[in-house]
Amino acid sequence: MIPVRGFDGQTVAVLGLGRSGLTAARALRDGGAHVRAWDDGAGGREAAEAEGFELRDLTRPGALDDAVTLVTSPGIPHLYPVPHTAIAAAWAAGVPVDNDIGLFFQSLGHDDIPPKVVAITGSNGKSTTSALLHHILIRAGKRAHLAGNIGRGVLDLDPPGEDDVIVLELSSYQTELARSLTPDIAVFTNLTPDHLDRHGGMGGYFAAKRRLFSEGGPDRAVIGTDEVEGAFLANQLAEAPGDDRVIRVTTAKPSGAGWQVSHRKGWLAEHRKARQIASVDLRTVAGLPGAHNHQNAACAWAAARALGLAPRDIEAALNDYPGLPHRSQRIAERDGVVFVNDSKATNVDAAAKALAAFPRIRWIAGGLMKEGGLDGLRPHLGNVVRAYVIGREAAGFAVALGPGVETEICTDMATAVARAAEDAQAGETVLLAPAAASFDQYDSFERRGEDFAARVAELP
Structure with a gap:
């Protein structure tokens, strides 16, 4: 402690x-x-x-x-x-x-030589980015700790040494209130609508995230710039076009003299001072399927490079990353059908990213719909062969999906898994990506994902 x-x-x-x-x-x-x-x-x-x-x-x-x-x-x-x-x-x-995050940073300020701290926030991908960076550090022989909104409570960690690295996943609830926020490296993955009632709208939500970069000022910032908020934040932090204290993570083509990590069509590339430093084929990385996970890999890569790790060591760690439970987690393959647990996809944006990761999907979805409904999903349903809808309001969820996708009302997980497995053909994916909260039937998204995995294990 x-x-x-x-x-x-x-x-x-x-x-x-x-x-x-x-x-x-x-x-x-x-x-x-x-x-x-x-x-x-x-x-x-x-x-x-x-x-x-x-x-x-x-x-x-x-x-x-x-x-x-x-x-x-x-x-x-x-x-x-x-x-x-x-x-x-x-x-x-x-x-x-x-809050406890503020107390943690305040306490580190009393150390003569504090450990390195990487703090990661954003709407989607922060858990995977945090776990992946922790995995990379451990693989590289570093003494690293994972805490905050994932793993252990930050104050529950053993007192760290000067050579340690602490990786913190921080939610907007944590960054909004902490009176001290002084990480060495701060990471902003992306921003999409979430928790808007808690923050009084998108402006308040972004302001809560932005505090991680403005209260103490990190030595280096890794910023996903594909959304306007990230582009704004990177511009605010950089003092010149080539300021390499800001590492931009983007799907855009490399440009300018700054430090950039791009992820395009399954490839990760690092550019610095208009020169390519490294490139990696992410399409073969089983633990990070889909463009959304490629963004997570790019953010973790940038943070690891900012900590001084070599590209070859990071690439080796990417290739044996096992994935995070309930986040695009491949749990089984039966007769050419892959079963993927993405129970953490509790909002429309996260579910859309999961749906883009696989070509032919038997989609298990449903639960407590969040504010804003499901309209944002409709452009992303092209890979869905059929949706198997769960939840107490399964019929209403199916109606909200609209006429663009074939649906089957299953209500409970056991029925959905059984029906999807029965219908699925070789080359297809049975994907749990609910696009909704779990609390109508489960006490957490973890319990929902565990139920999915258990039902898959019971299949004949």
């Missing part, structure tokens, strides 16, 4: 006692702080009380009177749609509000 420094003998309030909140409470206590904890759920309170933390309802008058900071968990709204009562009370009392 990384002890949180700077609060010795002071009272710090912790709101939300899930994975990140309870870990933050422990790390604060290890650093000498007195922790006052609260969770709106009885389970969180019981877990904290069992570890000896003081419990006090932080929504009550006077609960924050002697607190120097309020640390809140990422899932608790602090601005939109409505601030949590305890957070509003902290504002009124003048108590700074922070």
Whole structure:
């Protein structure tokens, strides 16, 4: 555990006692702080009380009177749609509000020679990019750690050494509130609509992501520039056309004197000062199928190069990357039919990228539709032979797909897998890419993906 420094003998309030909140409470206590904890759920309170933390309802008058900071968990709204009562009370009392990511960077600032930190954010691909970069570093013999929105809570890591590299996946919920954000390398994969109610629209969502690059200023930034927000961000960070502190990741042809990693038609190419440094055929990399994963590979490549790794070492690691569970994960092949679990494709954009990765698809989709509906999927349904729709509102989901795709209402995963496997022919892919949240039938996208894998394993 990384002890949180700077609060010795002071009272710090912790709101939300899930994975990140309870870990933050422990790390604060290890650093000498007195922790006052609260969770709106009885389970969180019981877990904290069992570890000896003081419990006090932080929504009550006077609960924050002697607190120097309020640390809140990422899932608790602090601005939109409505601030949590305890957070509003902290504002009124003048108590700074922070989260575990801010505490982590603040604590690293006390080290004489801190480890290298790579922080990765974006709408889609940040989990795969983070896991892939971690894999590349380990393969190259580096002492690397994966944490944040993936793997372990960041403060749960063992205290790192000066030669270590910490790879953090950061969501907009985490970057929006952290009071200290000082990675050595920051990565922006892309931006598509998501969490808009939490951020008050696209502008607020982008602003939350942008803070990773503006609060402390990374030494180097890797920016996906195919969306207008990424192009804007790269332009804001670069001080000259050839400023190689900004590495642009794009599908565009190489241009200019800057540092660029492109991914086009299955090939990755690195250019610097108008000269090609390396190229890799990604079409043979089994763990990274499709153009969206090629973007992830390009972002991880750029970050690894910024850390000083050689192209040959990165290429070797790409070729044996096993893939991340529930993200374009190839789980089986039966009689020439491939079964792919992309349960993490919970929004329209992620599902569209998955649908573009395979030529003939038996598509399992459905669940809780997100704001905006499914209109954005219609241009990407050309590879779908038939859709097998699951979810409590499966019929409504099928109607929302429109007349452009043949559908079969299955409702549950067992029926969908059985019917898709029965219909599929050699050369086709049975793809779970729901384009919807899982909470109508499962408590997480992971449980949904595990159910898919289990049903595939049960096929005769």
